[in-house]
Amino acid sequence: MSDDPQGTRLDRWYSRYASRAHAMRASEIRALFSVANRPEVVSLAGGMPNISGLPLAQLADTSARLVRDFGEVALQYGSGQGDETLREQITEVMALEGISAHPDDIVVTTGSQQALDLVTRIFIDPGDVVVAEAPSYVGALGVFRAHEADVVHVSMDADGLIPDELDATLTRLAAEGRTVKFLYTVPNFHNPAGVTLSLERRRKVVEICDRHDVLILEDNPYGLLGFDSEPLPAMRSMSEDGVIYLGSFSKTFAPGYRVGWAVAPHAVREKLVLASESAILCPSNASQMSISHYLEHYDWVGQIKNYREQYRERRDAMVGALEEYIPDATWNTPQGGFYVWVKLPYGLDAREMLPRAVTARVAYVAGTAFFFGDEGHDHMRLSFCYPSPERIEEGVRRLAGVVNAELETVSIFGTAGETRQRLVDFPSPDVS
Amino acid sequence: MEILILAGGLSHERDVSVRSGRRVQEALRDGGHDVVVRDVDTELIPTLQEHPGRVVWPLLHGSSGEDGSIQGLLELLGVPYVGTAAKAARAAWVKPIAKSIYSRSGIATPDYVTLPQSLFREVGAEKVLDAVVERFGLPLVVKPARGGSALGVSIVTERAELPRAMVHCFAYGDTALIERAIEGTEVAVSVVGSGDDARALIPVEISCEGAYDYDARYNPGRVEYFAPARLAPEKLSAVADAAVAVHRVLGLKDLSRIDTIVDADGTPYVLDVNVAPGMTETSLFPQAAEAAGFSLSALYGEIAAGAATSA
Numbered sequence: 001m002s003d004d005p006q007g008t009r010l011d012r013w014y015s016r017y018a019s020r021a022h023a024m025r026a027s028e029i030r031a032l033f034s035v036a037n038r039p040e041v042v043s044l045a046g047g048m049p050n051i052s053g054l055p056l057a058q059l060a061d062t063s064a065r066l067v068r069d070f071g072e073v074a075l076q077y078g079s080g081q082g083d084e085t086l087r088e089q090i091t092e093v094m095a096l097e098g099i100s101a102h103p104d105d106i107v108v109t110t111g112s113q114q115a116l117d118l119v120t121r122i123f124i125d126p127g128d129v130v131v132a133e134a135p136s137y138v139g140a141l142g143v144f145r146a147h148e149a150d151v152v153h154v155s156m157d158a159d160g161l162i163p164d165e166l167d168a169t170l171t172r173l174a175a176e177g178r179t180v181k182f183l184y185t186v187p188n189f190h191n192p193a194g195v196t197l198s199l200e201r202r203r204k205v206v207e208i209c210d211r212h213d214v215l216i217l218e219d220n221p222y223g224l225l226g227f228d229s230e231p232l233p234a235m236r237s238m239s240e241d242g243v244i245y246l247g248s249f250s251k252t253f254a255p256g257y258r259v260g261w262a263v264a265p266h267a268v269r270e271k272l273v274l275a276s277e278s279a280i281l282c283p284s285n286a287s288q289m290s291i292s293h294y295l296e297h298y299d300w301v302g303q304i305k306n307y308r309e310q311y312r313e314r315r316d317a318m319v320g321a322l323e324e325y326i327p328d329a330t331w332n333t334p335q336g337g338f339y340v341w342v343k344l345p346y347g348l349d350a351r352e353m354l355p356r357a358v359t360a361r362v363a364y365v366a367g368t369a370f371f372f373g374d375e376g377h378d379h380m381r382l383s384f385c386y387p388s389p390e391r392i393e394e395g396v397r398r399l400a401g402v403v404n405a406e407l408e409t410v411s412i413f414g415t416a417g418e419t420r421q422r423l424v425d426f427p428s429p430d431v432s
Numbered sequence: 433m434e435i436l437i438l439a440g441g442l443s444h445e446r447d448v449s450v451r452s453g454r455r456v457q458e459a460l461r462d463g464g465h466d467v468v469v470r471d472v473d474t475e476l477i478p479t480l481q482e483h484p485g486r487v488v489w490p491l492l493h494g495s496s497g498e499d500g501s502i503q504g505l506l507e508l509l510g511v512p513y514v515g516t517a518a519k520a521a522r523a524a525w526v527k528p529i530a531k532s533i534y535s536r537s538g539i540a541t542p543d544y545v546t547l548p549q550s551l552f553r554e555v556g557a558e559k560v561l562d563a564v565v566e567r568f569g570l571p572l573v574v575k576p577a578r579g580g581s582a583l584g585v586s587i588v589t590e591r592a593e594l595p596r597a598m599v600h601c602f603a604y605g606d607t608a609l610i611e612r613a614i615e616g617t618e619v620a621v622s623v624v625g626s627g628d629d630a631r632a633l634i635p636v637e638i639s640c641e642g643a644y645d646y647d648a649r650y651n652p653g654r655v656e657y658f659a660p661a662r663l664a665p666e667k668l669s670a671v672a673d674a675a676v677a678v679h680r681v682l683g684l685k686d687l688s689r690i691d692t693i694v695d696a697d698g699t700p701y702v703l704d705v706n707v708a709p710g711m712t713e714t715s716l717f718p719q720a721a722e723a724a725g726f727s728l729s730a731l732y733g734e735i736a737a738g739a740a741t742s743a
Contacts, residue, residue, distance in 0.1 A: 006658070008656065009652060010719075011653050022653070025647040025651060030447075031446075032444060035446045038440075038446075040442060352599060356604075409598075409599050409603075415596050
């Protein structure tokens with residue numbers, strides 16, 4: 001035997017990582033998603049907008065003209081707070097949801113995901129509590145974990161977050177001496193639950209949070225994507241000093257530009273700008289100018305209408321297929337957005353079932369991804385935004401075969417309702 | 433030399449395959465070769481026919497890449513390729529078949545039983561699992577009869593954990609292999625060459641915090657690798673000899689990786705055979721090659737050249 005055996009961990013810096021980095025594990029679930037990108041697989045997993053209907057040739061001309069005529073600005077550093085013209089235009093977009101804001105109130109970010117990170121960065125110390133819906137957006141949970149927050153979930157029903165439960169939770173946490181820094185909520189066409197917070201509840205949630213002195217972080221990427229009704233007023237329109245509002249062009253225009261924004265009370269906004277400058281210096285001028293040009297010269301409201309019609313058709317295809325092929329499951333029928341939140345029958349575990357689904361050439365996101373703790377095993381999120389209606393039907397048909405096969409296996413071994421401990425599902429663009 | 437690497441595919445190990453493909457491409461390019469990586473799709477056959485002299489290196493992990501399918505296609509088309517021939521790959525891919533072949537040559541492997549899901553339905557799961565525990569005791573390893581990268585594998589220490597381990601396993605395939613868990617030093621032996629020319633590279637010990645699962649394999653940190661394994665010289669020789677013997681008796685060609693556990697007595701138990709071993713940044717084959725003093729570009733170039741001349 002060697003006197004002095006030298007091993008290697010293949011990572012020279014392993015002992016230098018922050019302790020939170022050691023909790024980041026390579027989940028086999030992430031590996032399975034690499035198959036989901038193959039054309040043979042019907043992916044009901046990704047939240048990718050269907051941008052095929054955008055006027056791509058005209059947008060290409062715009063990009064060329066932007067560099068040719070305004071390149072010295074577009075390709076240069078810009079303002080940390082964001083382009084002033086775009087901020088003015090954003091106020092017009094937000095007016096559709098009842099928000100009256102001054103351009104100075106807005107911080108443009110690299111997608112609203114960066115805004116989420118900035119808000120968390122300036123408010124959260126390790127161990128602080130974030131209250132969030134159960135389930136909650138996987139990308140937000142990833143940010144909260146990265147900043148070592150503790151997330152306490154509050155239940156939802158068909159009308160969104162349940163105000164009485166929120167009140168009780170905030171009361172309990174206060175009694176326990178725990179600091180709640182903010183309520184994180186996706187009020188419109190929730191990701192993943194698909195539900196929308198009713199107008200009456202919006203007022204109640206604002207009142208409850210105001211009474212408990214808890215800030216609201218209102219994340220609203222889908223608000224303009226309702227199928228049959230006008231947008232409900234944003235909570236920001238009900239409380240200017242109690243709500244930070246996050247908006248995005250990723251779902252209503254195109255995610256490739258990576259442009260989102262935050263609207264915050266004055267003092268918070270100042271800190272967000274400083275935090276953003278330290279993180280990225282400034283958002284991309286080229287992206288902001290492209291979006292600004294799009295808002296000025298294209299029928300962006302008409303484009304949103306096109307999106308809504310496409311997504312309604314796809315929603316109908318998915319709900320119809322679920323009724324036909326997996327009638328024993330239960331689900332909501334979303335009135336907008338991208339997602340159907342499905343509860344599997346007989347306590348089946350969606351995460352355990354995923355390899356079987358990939359073998360059957362269909363993919364989804366298991367419900368466990370949308371909880372901070374070890375919950376959500378019997379749920380899955382199905383996205384209807386990207387595949388065609390025909391592919392959606394085929395995907396659900398395949399999924400039905402997977403459910404039946406899994407049911408056969410768990411009935412043989414009597415494990416229905418039992419779950420295996422999971423690794424944390426870190427978000428990736430595929431599932432966000 | 434012109435080389436076409438096949439990577440990706442539709443198996444559960446696609447992600448690993450893509451990473452392996454990129455790493456081998458980089459090493460071969462460093463050696464001056466003209467290397468292209470592509471996935472398997474409907475354009476594969478026309479692509480192969482357009483470049484008749486090109487050597488193909490299948491780096492498809494999991495089904496179709498390791499079960500002899502792609503090799504069979506390449507043989508049909510008369511395309512020279514790296515690695516084990518279709519017939520031998522088919523036998524090596526199915527763990528119980530491979531075990532039955534090499535154990536007949538006196539090579540140790542843990543006691544095992546192969547059970548399809550349908551049998552549990554017919555006979556009753558609890559009775560079968562009781563019989564397994566009575567025969568082999570605990571702990572047990574439950575794994576799919578086909579597959580790699582530790583996907584679908586569970587180490588079961590309590591009888592009550594067995595049903596969930598079976599469900600987990602059957603999500604990856606319809607046949608399970610349950611084997612007695614062996615305590616000892618986990619050692620992977622990479623083998624290069626074929627027949628009488630086959631030789632083992634330096635055996636690599638895997639010392640893992642927790643289970644050697646998917647995360648441990650591909651996210652550096654939890655595993656400490658020792659090359660050579662921290663074994664007495666005679667034990668080191670024994671495990672290398674066992675790996676070469678498995679490579680030969682299964683008729684493997686060019687390269688393989690044989691996974692073993694060496695128990696306290698120094699007996700190497702062969703657990704698994706890989707005809708398309710992983711070639712990623714954390715994979716054991718390239719580690720073993722570098723520990724043996726090979727430059728990867730030279731070794732991979734030699735392997736590809738061998739395939740070109742033996743076609």
